Amino acid sequence: MTTASRLSRYLDPKVLASMAALEIKARNVVEGFIEGLHKSPFKGFNVEFSEYRQYVPGDPLKDIDWKIYARTDKYYIKEHEEETNLSGYLIMDTSGSMSYRGGNAPLSKLDYAATLAASLAYLMLKQQDSVGLVTFADGVRKILRPRTGMAQLKAICTELEQTKPTDRTDIGDTLDRVAETMRKRGLLIIFSDLLDNTELIINKVRQLRTRRHEVLLFHILDHHELTFPFEDTTLFRDLEDRSEIIADAFSLRREYLRRMQQFVGAFQSALRKSGIDYLLADTSRPVEASLKSFFTRRQAVGARLA
Amino acid sequence: MPLSFGNPWFLAGALTVAVPLWLHLYYRRTPIPRDFPSLRLIRLSVEAMTRRMKLRHLVLLALRILALVLLTLAFARPFVGGGSVAATGSGSPAAFVVILDNSLSMGTTHQGISLFNTARARAVEIIDQMGQYDKASVILCNDPGTVLFPQLTWDKDELKNAVRNAPLSVSGTNLAGALQPALKLLLPVRAFKRTVYLVTDMTKTAWEPLLSAYDLKRIDPTIDLVVIPVGGAAPPNIAVTELRIDEPMVMKGRPVTVRATVVNHSDQPQSTRLSILIGEDKKSEQAIELGPRGSKRVDVPMTFGDEGLQHVRAVLPADALPQDDVRHLAVRVRAPPRVLILCPPPERGGMTSREDLFLKFALNPLGRTEGATFLVDSRTLEETAGLQLSDYTAVFLVNQRSLPEALVKGLSKYVLGGGNLITFCGSRVDPTWYNANLIDGLGGGYLLPARLFKRVGNAVSKAVSYQLTDLDTGHPAFKPFEGDGAGDPGRAPVYEFYQTQPNPSALVLARMSHGLPGIIEERRGQGRSLLITFTADTSWTTWPLRPTFLPFVHASVMGMVTRQGLNADAVTPGTPISMTLLEEGLKRITLTPPAGPAQDIPIRREGGEGLLHVTLPPGEQPGFYRLRLEGSAVREEAFAVNPPAGESNLERIPDKKIVRFIRLEHKAGSKQSISRQVVAVREGRDVSMPLLWVLLLAVFIESVLANRPIRAGGGPRI
Secondary structure, three states: OHHHHHHOOOOOHHHHHHHHHHHHHHHHHHHHHHOOOOEEEEEEOOOEEEEEEEOOEOEOHHHEOHHHHHHHOOOEEEEEEEEOOOEEEEEEEOOHHHHOOOOOOOOOHHHHHHHHHHHHHHHHHHOOOEEEEEEEOOOEEEEEEEEOOHHHHHHHHHHHHHOOOOOOOOHHHHHHHHHHHOOOOOEEEEEEOOOOOHHHHHHHHHHHHHOOOEEEEEEEEOHHHHHOOOOOEEEEEEOOOOOEEEEEHHHHHHHHHHHHHHHHHHHHHHHHHOOOEEEEEEOOOOHHHHHHHHHHHHHHHHHHHO | OOEEEOOHHHHHHHHHHHHHHHHHHHHHHOOEEEEEOOOHHHHHHHHHHHHHHHHHHHHHHHHHHHHHHHHHHHHOOEEEOOHHHHHHOOOOOEEEEEEEOOOHHHHOEEOOEEHHHHHHHHHHHHHHOOOOOOEEEEEEOEOOOEEOOOOOEOOHHHHHHHHHOOOOOOOOEOHHHHHHHHHHHHOOOOOOEEEEEEEEOOEHHHHHHHHHHOOHHHOOOOEEEEEEEOOOOOOOOEEEEEEEEOOOOEEOOOEEEEEEEEEEOOOOOEEEEEEEEEOOEEEEEEEEEEOOOOEEEEEEEEEOOOOEEEEEEEEOOOOOOHHHHEEEEEEEEEOOOEEEEEOOOOOOOOOOOHHHHHHHHHHOOOOOOOOOOOEEEEEOHHHHOOOOHHHOOEEEEEOOOOOOHHHHHHHHHHHHOOOEEEEEOOOOOOHHHHHHHHHHHHHHHOOOOEEEEEEEEOOOOOOOOEOEEOOOOOOOOOHHHOOOOOOOHHHOOEOEEEEEEEOOOOEEEEEEOOOOEEEEEEEEOOEEEEEEOOOOOOOOEOHHHOOOHHHHHHHHHHHHHHOOOOOOOOEOOOOOEEEEEEOOOOOEEEEEOOOOOOEEOOEEEOOOOOEEEEEEOOOOOOEEEEEEEEOOOEEEEEEEEOOOHHHHOOOEOOHHHOOOEEEOOOOOOOOOOHHHHHHHHHHOEEOHHHHHHHHHHHHHHHHHHHHOOOOOOOOOOO
8 A cells, every 4th residue: 555655646545445445345346347358259369279260361471370381381370269367448538627626626627537547557457457548638648558567557647647637628539549559358447527529429439339348437527517506607717728708607507507417417328328337426525435336336237247 | 648746856866777787787797707627518508598698687677777767756756647737847726728518419318317417517527626726717619619708717606607507509519619719718828737628428520520620739738638528328319400492482372392301320220200390280290210320301292371481390209319300491482473574665567576475485384373483564664654663573674775764763773672683685775875874874773784785696697606605503593404404505596695794793694605794693782683695585596495495584583582581591500690781761670589589689780872781699599580670661581590410410439539638537436536537637646656666566576586597498409
């Protein structure tokens, strides 16, 4: 723990301590939902022989079994069943809107998401899974490829700390890049306030799911965004594009909350129908509470899968 | 209604409307800046809310301004009243004129209640509200109208007594004739609150002439015009609107047709019975069916047995308006008129002149002595000595070269005294003698309507013929030829005639085809003189052979006869009759009204020459009026006074047509009596309390609206 606490401000000892109590459960949970992934259905080239198949243009030349060629004068490729640990990406929205920190909130949205991400990275690396990080705003900013070992945790935390929330949000492009990068089936955990085109986000996430990736989505929203507690005539400034609008917040609240409910409801219903785990994270809640509810939900999913 | 204020300085408080305006604008301009992750949802919400917000803001702003304005107005104690209150303030004294409709239509009774009594009561109610410093007048608006107080008076009792004693007239309504003097009385008293109160039954026939002839909106707006309708809806009414005899002359024993017109002034079919009476003797009675708003003309053949003045009446059973159920007609029944023909000397063979023959035939075709229209006496000049010209109704002067001086003077006196002279020209006529002796030599008593000049045309060669044109069919002489197919005197050729120059006061009844006068008439004193510029036989024209000659001669004489004396065919109640007489010996005139003793009429002598002027007092009662003129001889005239037919139509005028007038309605059983309404108009009504109530309501609505969250509506999805 101390090592971890030194690593990053995002590895909050209190959080990690609370996670320690959850560790067994978490392990079960993590193992639960990554069970089956360890025995990958993807054909690899590492451990056990699987089968031969004829070469088709496009296959890498290095995979050709030259011995067979010598014997048969035909190109064959020897395939093996892959057996590896879980590989996952933490996809972090670092757009300007993530810098928002409402009145009494202890953390900004980005800090809250980073804490969640670091905590989950710690858990995964601890059980020898590989974890990578993607940060994005109006495009991909940084990609750390998945690796195992605690050095990766340091790299992730360092990257998270150095990232400044700026620019607009463009999730669609980012998810396309991640899909290209992550050819193997894996776990994608997205942290974002999803303030982009709703239908586009849902479609892109569904596409990831279609590629058999396991997708988890943390919808990070500030308490003020969810409750809109303002009462005066207010000049609202957009944190992404700096545009402004004057509105009577008191009279606007009812309409705003209706639309916010509609906004959240749209993700909830669409993603859950597609088997994508969606969790609304209110930054006013303690991080451990959000993780706890996350694990509780995953446990239920694991039990269902078992 | 215009406003006035008890405390007008409080109106300065209206400036406080600036406070909510300033607050409204201030809060719009100083929003609190705040960062927010994304304005997407806010922008969508704002778009959906903007219209509702804007409307609400405007409503709230309006309510707040209204509240302040109402508060200010309430403190200023506004009075709602007429233009007079606005002009002078609510505390000023009042000057007003009560116009009381006492026309015939106000005589309607409904369920035993007289409309006029109700109107008088309303007028007294108005006068009762008169204050100590107020002054007023009363005008009756029958035709021609009576101003009971030519000056505005402070004497309330006198005004009330005048109203209580105001008589119901049987004449028409003259609203304009009453309104004009009322305005004239009020115009000078600008310091007073000025009002004209009109108490009337709102009949269409009374209002339409006023509304069509006058623009009421142009009346001084500081004078209030108030109308107080009485009587409600129009009751059904049937009236005799016409009674006449078409024949120009009614003669004893000769059948005539009495024509009566009965009108139903209701929307329902009606049946009634019409009686025709001569004096008190009922001569005819018949049932009549009338359609809705329909009329019926009834012709009753009748023969008068006695000469003299007769009173004919058409009578219906009494209804809601009994005054128009009787109509009167004064008829003079005459003996056949005597006509003298001064014929030219006999022809050379001792034969009677042809002109004499043609005229005698035209006047009395069958030569009867009994039952003839005219009794003709034909004399030569030699036979006129000792003849009493006044025994004849008309004298024909036919183609005479000259006349004895005594006869000329006699004829002049005869015509001025009421006789009729008809002159035919011919070859014997000497224009120079005629002009010198029948015009110039007689001074003012001349006999010819035109001066004679040369002869035009040639009756021997008959090379050119002329026709009579431009016939004056309005004149009794040519009345028979008025309609199509009634004959045309212009079809007879005239080969020769005298060129004439008519006197200034003469009428040209017909012209020859090239424009020269053909037949000329002039009134001379009480009589008339008619000049025909050609012959009465066929030597210059073939007209005497034509069928139109006889009616012309008859109509000319009858027209002259019937237009003598008092011409009072259409006398309406309240109209004075004025006449000028040329009777030097007239000593006394007495008028006997329908109900009441005979009264002497003063005679006014004008200028001399026996010219008298007589003005009869206005006959207020419908009926038969007999006039007795006593002088060297006694003569009687008569005329009938009937109510105007238009007054029988009781149809009410629609309210929307009455512009400019404030309408005060008396409602039975209601607290809103006329006197209260009169006070409300005169003093205005203090509306500060209702304004405070409206203010409270506005404040309440503002509170509810300002604190009510705006309902979230639908909109585009995120």
